[in-house]
Amino acid sequence: MMELICPAGTPAALRSAIDAGADAIYCGFNDETNARNFPGLNFSRDEMRKSIALAHGRGARVLVAINTFPRASAVEIWHRAVDDAVSAGADALILADIGLMDYTARRHPSxxxxxxxxxxxxxxxxxxxxxxxxxxxxxxxxRVLSVPEIAEITRESACETEVFVFGGLCVMAEGRCSLSSYATGKSPNMQGVCSPPSHVTYEQTAEGTKSSLGGFAINRFAATEPAGYPTLCKGRFSTAQGAGYIFEDPVSLDATTLLKGLRDAGVTALKIEGRQRGRAYVESVVRHFRHALAALESGSEADIASLKPFTEGQASTLGAYRKTWR
Amino acid sequence: MNDPSAASPGQLPTIPPLVALAMRPLPLLPLQLVLGGVLQRIHRRNPALFDRLGPHARARFGIRPIDLPFAFVVEAKPPRLSVVRDLPSGLDARISASFVNLLALLEGRVDGDALMFSRELVIEGDVEAVLALRNAIDDAQLDLATEVSSLFGPLGAPVRRAFEAARGQLIGSSGQASS
Structure with missing residues (x-):
């Protein structure tokens, strides 16, 4: 069976993920070394050690994300995060930077x-x-590949592959997107925050709720119109071609109906996005996919309800997994 | 610590307008004493709760249940709660939602982002402080039935049962996520 990899922004969310059936949980330290560096979120060193011990006791694994790109003047912060995650007993480190991978491979070869x-x-x-x-x-x-492309890549790679099945979408070249930097000077790649909340404002106006990022108005929602995250990529802009969502609509990925295709493609693990979400999201989404995977394994019909209430913009998409624009 | 039971956002009831109207003349002091006691107790039982607020520990939050004729001003450090008819100016952030949604958020039974997406939660002011507060509360796994009933001494057990019954009616009591 494919592994279910679940998000946790707090120790309580980690426990919820385990209770709901996670095979593994991914999480990060409460600093700029991980790409979900939001206020009040993430794990202290002590919380990480205790959470890994708890997870191991319950038969689950913990993957520590150290997936921002180190600043040249402060590489030791990232090195320390690697050393601390290893000594805490992390089952795997999730890394993005070549230099950090080199450090880890040399310093902690096993x-x-x-x-x-x-x-x-x-x-x-x-x-x-x-x-x-x-x-x-x-x-x-x-999250830019179709299922046939994933199958081809998996077939040609010595590496296991893991793919997202639910949550927020980044359709940009991930790790390379500068939209947040452009508006705020901070990015998920360097500081671990896309659209940092310190730069977000919501204003109630006669026309509805106006959201701004770094002083740029990026959207306005009528009173009952579903909303999305206040990111530039999901902003609504007026251009010479008309007004609307220029980069992408505010929708969440939901690949529940593609699980069989992903299994047949040779995918090893399925990942749920959302370390910034609350326990209610973790509990519900993890349980949903645990049931869906059990049904896939037994060949039965999955008796599962919609995850729509948890989706951005109250809508979901199969994203690039089912490309219709080629 | 409670076992979180996720409620489906977008489905929780609101206080009927007539009930809210009937509550309008009620004095606020008794409610302030009870809720202030609950906050103090939560703070004593979870001293690390507000560590997650970091630099926002001294922020003043205005919380307005949109279906009740009063609102709350909450401070974390030192823990302080006031019940007011109208939120004052000068707050760091304002949070508005239905009373039941606010209760469900406090216990981590609904997801704050999902309530934002469905427009049932409105935030104004310092968004970073609100996020830090939300994450701190979500990690604390608060059980309001325990916190409230503990204030009532020998009457705690029936108060707890009444609270749990009301919560079950309003939010749902099963541990099964209703996704």
């Missing part, structure tokens, strides 16, 4: 490495580089 989606490794050559050079065992594929 530590299992996964290539983060932030590395944007989207072809067999790139994956082979990580596997051969640093011994990476798994690659998290970017």
């Amino acid at each position: 530590q299992r490495l996964h290539v983060s989606v932030q590395a944007a490794a989207a072809n067999p050559d790139a994956i082979a580089f990580y596997a051969e050079t640093f011994g990476a065992k798994r690659v998290v594929l970017p």
Whole structure:
């Protein structure tokens, strides 16, 4: 059966994920070394040690994401995160930066490495580089590939592949997107925050709720119109071609109906996005996919309800998995 | 610590307008004493809860249940709660939602982002402080039935049962996610 890899932004969310049936949980330290560096979120060193011990006691694994790109003047922060995650007993480190992979492979040669989606490794050559050079065992594929492309890449790679099945979508070249930097000076790639909340404002106006990022108005929602995250990529803009969502609509990925195709493609693990979400999301989404995987395994019909209430914009998509624009 | 039971966002009831109207003349002091006691107790039982607020530990949050005729001003450090008819100016952030959604958020039974997406939760002011507060509360796994009933001494057990019954009616009591 494919593994279910679940998000946790807090120790309580990690426990919820285990209760709901996670095979593994991914999480990060409460600093700029991980790509979900939001206020009040993530794990102290002590919480990480205790959470890994708890997970191991319950038969689950913990993958520690250290997936931002180190600043040249402060590489030791990222090195320390690697050392601390290894000593805490992490089952794998999820890394994006080549220098950090090199450090880890040399310093901790027996530590299992996964290539983060932030590395944007989207072809067999790139994956082979990580596997051969640093011994990476798994690659998290970017959300820009179709299922046939995933099957082809998996067939040609020595690495295991992991793909997203639910949650927020980044259709940009992940780890390379500068939209947040442009508006705020901070990015998921360097500081671990896309559209940092310190730069987000919501204003109630006569026309509805106006959201701004770094002083740029990026959207306005009527009173009952579903909303999305206040990111530039999901902003609604007026251009010479008309007004609307220029980059992407505010929708969430939901690949529940593609699980069989992903299994047949040789995918090893399924990942749920959402370390920034609450326990209710983790509990519901993990349980949903645990049931769906059990049904897939037994060949029965999955009796599962919609995850629509948890989706951005109250809508879901199969994203690039089912490309209709080629 | 409660076992979180996720409620489906978008489906929780609101207080009927007539009930809210009937509550309008009620004095606020008794409610403030009870809720202030609950906050103090939560703080004593979870001293690390507000560590997650970081630099926002001294922020003043205005919380307005949109279906009730009063609102709350909450401070974490030191823990302080006021019940007011109208939120004052000068708050760091304002949070508005139905009373039941706010209760469900406090116990981690609904996802804050999902409520934002469905427009049932409105945030104004310092978004970073609100996120830090949400994450701190979500990690704390608060059980309001325990916190409230503990204030009632020998009457705690029936109060707890009444609270749990009301919660079951309003939010749903099963541990099964209703996704």
